Amino acid sequence: MKKTIVQKGVYYDSVKLMLVTRELKSLDGVEEVAVVMGTDLNKDTLVRTGLMTPEAEAASPTDMIVAVSCNTEETANYIFEHLDEMLNANVSGENKDAYKPKSVETAVKMQPGSNILAISIPGSYAKPVAMEGLRNGLHIMLFSDNVSLEEEKALKTYAQSKDLLVMGPDCGTAIINGVPLCFANTIRKGDIGIVAASGTGAQEVMTLIHKNGGGVTQVIGTGGRDLKEEIGGITMLQGLKALGEDEATKLIVVVSKPPAKAVADKVISFIRNEIRKPVVINFLGGDYSSQSDEQIRFVSTLEEAALAALERTGVVQPGYTLAEDHTQLVRQQAEKIRSTGKYVRGLYSGGTLGYEAVLALQDRLGGVNSNLTKEKTVTDCFHMDGNACVDLGDDQYTVGRAHPMIDSTLRAEVFKAELQNPETAVILLDLVLGYGASRTPEKDFVEELAKYRAQHPDEYVAVIVSVCGSKDDPQNYEEIISKLKELDVIIMPSNLRAVHLAADIIKALAPLS
Amino acid sequence: MSLNNLFNQKIKVINVGLEQFRDDLAEQGVECLQMQWSIPLYVDKKIENLLSLLDDEDE
Numbered sequence: 379m380k381k382t383i384v385q386k387g388v389y390y391d392s393v394k395l396m397l398v399t400r401e402l403k404s405l406d407g408v409e410e411v412a413v414v415m416g417t418d419l420n421k422d423t424l425v426r427t428g429l430m431t432p433e434a435e436a437a438s439p440t441d442m443i444v445a446v447s448c449n450t451e452e453t454a455n456y457i458f459e460h461l462d463e464m465l466n467a468n469v470s471g472e473n474k475d476a477y478k479p480k481s482v483e484t485a486v487k488m489q490p491g492s493n494i495l496a497i498s499i500p501g502s503y504a505k506p507v508a509m510e511g512l513r514n515g516l517h518i519m520l521f522s523d524n525v526s527l528e529e530e531k532a533l534k535t536y537a538q539s540k541d542l543l544v545m546g547p548d549c550g551t552a553i554i555n556g557v558p559l560c561f562a563n564t565i566r567k568g569d570i571g572i573v574a575a576s577g578t579g580a581q582e583v584m585t586l587i588h589k590n591g592g593g594v595t596q597v598i599g600t601g602g603r604d605l606k607e608e609i610g611g612i613t614m615l616q617g618l619k620a621l622g623e624d625e626a627t628k629l630i631v632v633v634s635k636p637p638a639k640a641v642a643d644k645v646i647s648f649i650r651n652e653i654r655k656p657v658v659i660n661f662l663g664g665d666y667s668s669q670s671d672e673q674i675r676f677v678s679t680l681e682e683a684a685l686a687a688l689e690r691t692g693v694v695q696p697g698y699t700l701a702e703d704h705t706q707l708v709r710q711q712a713e714k715i716r717s718t719g720k721y722v723r724g725l726y727s728g729g730t731l732g733y734e735a736v737l738a739l740q741d742r743l744g745g746v747n748s749n750l751t752k753e754k755t756v757t758d759c760f761h762m763d764g765n766a767c768v769d770l771g772d773d774q775y776t777v778g779r780a781h782p783m784i785d786s787t788l789r790a791e792v793f794k795a796e797l798q799n800p801e802t803a804v805i806l807l808d809l810v811l812g813y814g815a816s817r818t819p820e821k822d823f824v825e826e827l828a829k830y831r832a833q834h835p836d837e838y839v840a841v842i843v844s845v846c847g848s849k850d851d852p853q854n855y856e857e858i859i860s861k862l863k864e865l866d867v868i869i870m871p872s873n874l875r876a877v878h879l880a881a882d883i884i885k886a887l888a889p890l891s
Numbered sequence: 892m893s894l895n896n897l898f899n900q901k902i903k904v905i906n907v908g909l910e911q912f913r914d915d916l917a918e919q920g921v922e923c924l925q926m927q928w929s930i931p932l933y934v935d936k937k938i939e940n941l942l943s944l945l946d947d948e949d950e
């Protein structure tokens with residue numbers, strides 16, 4: 379039987395709702411359950427999982443839907459009676475009676491010396507909270523997306539006047555004074571500073587630096603739109619200036635998706651005139667190589683950015699590379715893959731990792747469909763054509779639901795669909811570790827893949843994973859690798875290596891198909 | 892020093908939104924105070940625009 383209740387005008391964060399949903403799913407007699415905010419995306423999920431009802435359909439984005447399919451009325455009633463208790467359950471062990479202030483002003487009085495306000499409420503409500511933080515002298519870590527460009531400009535202009543940082547909106551990653559904020563990894567302290575308009579771009583660079591023997595001073599996130607003309611690189615320039623003055627920082631890495639030309643020129647000019655340290659710049663998708671000089675080295679990939687930084691700070695020798703001859707591996711995989719398999723499908727949780735994958739795949743294979751390119755030729759992650767890469771962390775897939783680095787439910791559904799899609803030969807996945815991310819990011823994929831391998835032993839699909847993480851992250855790095863390898867998942871040392879391998883396998887398949 | 896000398900300070904965070912971020916900081920021994928937040932009541936759009944003008948005037 380199906381039963382739905384709708385609680386109007388309540389707010390629980392998407393992670394809490396996801397955790398409660400999982401807890402309810404494990405109860406005896408529960409076939410399917412969803413506890414979600416009433417956004418269109420979540421309603422699509424209800425339709426797909428057979429939980430949609432007229433009450434759920436009528437809910438608005440600020441209503442909470444509890445939709446249950448279970449064996450008896452008693453089970454449904456049990457859930458509804460205990461729901462409030464579960465939603466308000468204290469998972470962190472904190473003092474239940476600890477007062478939580480409702481204003482930033484009160485919070486600052488309660489915690490003197492506060493310097494950062496981290497905001498992850500729905501984006502359309504974020505600006506006034508951020509503004510209150512700035513008025514109280516706090517730097518802002520603005521994880522929320524769906525903040526308008528005008529609001530971002532207003533926040534950053536005001537912040538700049540007070541010499542405060544606004545990292546964001548849509549800023550997932552920062553490390554300030556060794557403290558990982560939001561999605562960030564545990565990285566050795568070193569002498570490389572990073573300013574990034576890209577969360578997983580920063581994570582890939584910093585984890586590659588760490589894995590190959592180096593370390594970081596600070597990782598400053600600017601938010602994905604900071605280098606658009608309307609914003610003009612406000613946070614990027616503030617970050618560069620601060621790292622330029624920081625004695626511990628010997629080299630700066632800049633990471634961004636393609637910037638507006640005028641803003642790129644502004645940043646480069648600022649570095650040349652105001653920064654007295656070597657700089658490595660990765661404007662992903664742009665070709666600035668002719669502008670490289672003694673101070674600034676322009677690179678094309680995240681891996682190159684990390685290795686150039688390590689080389690220029692003396693951590694690795696010139697010529698150090700992660701590339702290996704994978705001819706044998708390519709041949710072996712191509713021979714195993716099901717005869718109908720033709721295409722690679724990249725299922726990404728990190729936008730920049732996905733974008734780097736699109737660029738590298740286009741380079742080697744030609745046309746690649748994606749929601750990461752201007753043309754946006756993937757509009758539905760369940761209906762992709764040809765070689766394709768989808769960023770499941772895109773706004774389209776995260777309104778009212780947790781980001782795929784926190785909750786892999788949607789991505790695992792797409793993974794399952796692609797395993798069963800006869801045209802799919804290779805699946806690419808990024809697995810991002812660190813704080814903020816799921817403590818078991820591999821779990822859903824391991825479950826789906828184990829089922830698939832057992833049920834379809836003669837329909838092999840190659841699965842290639844790059845793990846964006848450090849062994850010091852809170853996840854169990856070695857255990858994750860081991861579980862994946864047991865299912866014949868190929869683990870590559872960087873996103874770029876994973877994509878190159880995938881492309882070479884697809885090319886090797888062409889004469890066989 | 893830029894950024895009000897942030898790089899020489901002990902990091903203390905106020906968190907509003909996902910409690911997971913507060914939990915992660917607590918796990919690392921970083922002081923973090925969780926704020927309480929709920930969706931604001933609906934106000935008339937005209938009044939909302941006026942309020943946001945006041946907000947902008949303060950900057």
